[in-house]
Amino acid sequence: MVNAGLVGITAIITFSIVFILFYWKEQAAKKPDKPTHSMKISEAIRKIQQLGRTGEFKEGMILIYKTLEGIAAQFLGIRRKPSQTPRDFVNQLSSSGKVNAMQALSIVSSFERAFYGDKLVSQEEFQQAVSALEETYQSALRA
Secondary structure: OOOHHHHHHHHHHHHHHHHHHHHHHHHHHHOOOOOOHHHHHHHHHHHHHHHHHOOOHHHHHHHHHHHHHHHHHHHHOOOOOOOOOHHHHHHHHHHOOOOOHHHHHHHHHHHHHHHHOOOOOOHHHHHHHHHHHHHHHHHHHHO
């Protein structure tokens, strides 16, 4: 003799599992693939280049520094602590030996002038920072 309560509980559990699996499959089909970290960095670099073409060098410099932080976190495992200044973070990053110290220091110096200073960022300074960021990115991909 089969216990009716046991059959009911088994049916409820089975129905729940089937429903959850079906729902999960449907939700997974609706979500677009998450971009890889390298895609996000590539998109940031394209945005930086766009800012350079439109002469928005200050905004571009800020994004260059933020992208450097992203590269360090995503590819090198080095994250900026909330209490760290940008320069302290770049010093930590440089001392890790995982990036070219001169390039990283060049980026943070330009960022500091753009973010904290009164002077406009020149196109030449901006282009040097873009080059340093791109080289840092390529180094991080190889690391």
